[in-house]
Amino acid sequence: MALLLLNRRPVLDRVPAWLxxxxxxxxxxxxxxxxxxxxxxxxxxxxxDYTSPRVDGLIDTLCASGRIxxxxxxxxxxxxxxARARERYGLPGQRxxxxxxxxxxxxxxRLAARHGVAVPEAAVARDTGDLVDFARAHGLPVVxxxxxxxxxxxxxxxxxxxQLRSCPLPADRTQLVExxxxxxxxxxxxxxxxxxxxxxxxxxxxxxxxxxxxxxxPSISGMLAPGDPLAPRLTEATAAVVAALPPVPxxxxxxxxxxxxxxxxxxxxxIACRPGGCGIVEAHELAxxxxxxxxxxxGQAGLPVPRPEPGRPRHGWAWFPPRAxxxxxxxxxxxxxxxxxxxAYGKTGVRHDGPRSSTDSIAELVFRLDDGQDVTERLxxxxxxxxxxxxxxx
Numbered sequence: 001m002a003l004l005l006l007n008r009r010p011v012l013d014r015v016p017a018w019l020x021x022x023x024x025x026x027x028x029x030x031x032x033x034x035x036x037x038x039x040x041x042x043x044x045x046x047x048x049d050y051t052s053p054r055v056d057g058l059i060d061t062l063c064a065s066g067r068i069x070x071x072x073x074x075x076x077x078x079x080x081x082x083a084r085a086r087e088r089y090g091l092p093g094q095r096x097x098x099x100x101x102x103x104x105x106x107x108x109x110r111l112a113a114r115h116g117v118a119v120p121e122a123a124v125a126r127d128t129g130d131l132v133d134f135a136r137a138h139g140l141p142v143v144x145x146x147x148x149x150x151x152x153x154x155x156x157x158x159x160x161x162x163q164l165r166s167c168p169l170p171a172d173r174t175q176l177v178e179x180x181x182x183x184x185x186x187x188x189x190x191x192x193x194x195x196x197x198x199x200x201x202x203x204x205x206x207x208x209x210x211x212x213x214x215x216x217x218p219s220i221s222g223m224l225a226p227g228d229p230l231a232p233r234l235t236e237a238t239a240a241v242v243a244a245l246p247p248v249p250x251x252x253x254x255x256x257x258x259x260x261x262x263x264x265x266x267x268x269x270x271i272a273c274r275p276g277g278c279g280i281v282e283a284h285e286l287a288x289x290x291x292x293x294x295x296x297x298x299g300q301a302g303l304p305v306p307r308p309e310p311g312r313p314r315h316g317w318a319w320f321p322p323r324a325x326x327x328x329x330x331x332x333x334x335x336x337x338x339x340x341x342x343x344a345y346g347k348t349g350v351r352h353d354g355p356r357s358s359t360d361s362i363a364e365l366v367f368r369l370d371d372g373q374d375v376t377e378r379l380x381x382x383x384x385x386x387x388x389x390x391x392x393x394x
Contacts, residue, residue, distance in 0.1 A: 001069045002042055003301055004062055006078040008050050011293050012036040018294040019301055025068070027058060056081050063089040072300040074293055076150045076274055079103055093300055094273070098246035102273040106147050106176055108245065109268065115244035117237070118267045120259075122178035131164045134177045140164075147174040150272070153357045155210055183261040185209065185269065186230070187221065188238040189276050189284055191295055191305060192254050195247035199308050201284060202234035203316070204260075206379040209358035216323035216354055218383055219278055219361075222316030222375040223287060234258060237266045248273055251299030253292040255280065277359045279317025279366050286315045286340065286366070314369035315340065318382050319361040320390070322352035329391035330363065336385060338368045338378070 003022050005015065008029035015024065016037060024041045029050040036044055047055055062068055063085050070091055071082045083099035086092070101107055109119040121138050124147070125131055135142050141159040144167060149155065154173075157180060158164050169175050185208045190200035206220040224231040238256045255276035257269040275281050275292035285291045289309035299305050327348050334342035346362030355361075369378060 002067050003070050003072055004059070004068045005041075005072045005074075005297070006055075006059070006082055007074050008032050008077065009074045009293065010035045011074060012040075014291075014294070015297065016040045018291075018297055019303070022301065025062060027055065027062075051077055056084075059085050060088070063091070070301055072297050074274070074296070076103070076272060079273060092302070093250055094248045094252070095246070098248055099273070101245040102248075102271060103148050104174075105145070105149075105270055106174070108270065111246075112241050112244045112268055115240060117240050117244060118265060120178045120181050120267060120269075122176050125169060125175045125177040127169060128165055128167065131158070131167060131169075131177050132161075135161075135164055138179045141180040143176075143178050143180050144169070145176050145178070147176050150357075153213065155213065157210065181259040181261065181267050181269075183259045183267075186224075186234055186258050186260055186266075187276065187280075188234050188254075188256045188258070189280055189292065190238075190254060191251050191290070191292070191299070192242045192248060192273075193251040193299065194249055195243050195245075197235070197239045197242055197254075198251060198305075199288070199290070200235045200238055201287060202231045202238075204230075204375060204379075206376070206383060209257075212319075212321055213355055213358040213360075216321045218318055218320050218386055219358055220316070220318040220379045220382055221279075221283075222367075222369055222379050223283070223314040224375060225314065225369075225372070228375075230260065233266060237268070238271070241268055241271050245271070250302070251295060251305040253296040278319045278361075279364060282341075282366050283315040283317045286368075287312050313371075314375075316367055316369055316375070316379065318365040318367070318379075318386070319359065320363040320365075320386055321355035321358075321360050322346065322362050323392050324352065324354035325392035325394050326351040327362065327390075328393050329389070331386075331389040334365055334385070336367065336382070338370065340366045340368055342366075 005026045012035040025043045026041045027045045030046045073082045080099045083096045113119045145155040186204045188202045191198040203223045207217045211217040212219040253275040256271040259267040295305040342365045344363040
């Protein structure tokens, strides 16, 4: 018997240590395959188009062989396909009703709202008339987004009637239109199981992810201090959302996002049942000792998951995206005394078309937060350093 690992993350080199002694069959995106250690897996199947329905057929073939005892995932695109395979072949783990609730933002918010969680007013948009009707009822601006999107890809803010009338709606993906919610965007990351939160770490972004994806503004986030009055409120709000959705029966990572509005309300943006992107996993491991990829894979494999280690310092991260310009200067290192790791992989002289998503970057930084340090102050210091050191030419 073997575990089937569906993977598109650069983690394969660490999987043998996370799942010692396990027999693993790996279906992986070819781009992540360079991290696969030689001889570590029973079989490694490389896939060029990882989101293709052919991958679902391959998963079916492997599960139908009777050799697979569990299906493990690392990424958003595998959540529903893995749940369906588990149901078809009677394997333990998350089921389709739960997977869809964590992927479909419309369903997610309806379920959360029934349990008293504040959510933005939203509706499914099939044509321009739906956009106009929604804006007439709730005002402008409005946000249009794919119901199953990630990384702020395909998200648009419509601010005037002309934009409403000229906004194309793709026919192949369900689109949502929702009320624009101004405010600070916060996120909570950790582990959940059976409808309860096992542990959670609240953080805040300096800028919304949408600004990163559309305008190339740095994505910078830091963990809130334990004494910050917003921290327990975010943890409680996350617990309410997790309890409202169909439960995942095994320990699984989550990434939740909330708007903190000017009237001090927390409004759910979304929650996902997988580790957060950008520098979240690295910062979380530094602050808690728990690697969210390792914990998720171990939970899905039926193995014990690690517990957070107390007394570690808070951390944060910054992902610096490309702009629609030519990169003229890029720092080679970060001299800030609290920098933990800095990596620059952009190339000077290269013209970029802007970010493809909120996780696109040409450099990244992971940093420490000191006791008593105001998180917003530190995030602004990092943005100021980056703006001084990088140079773009139109």
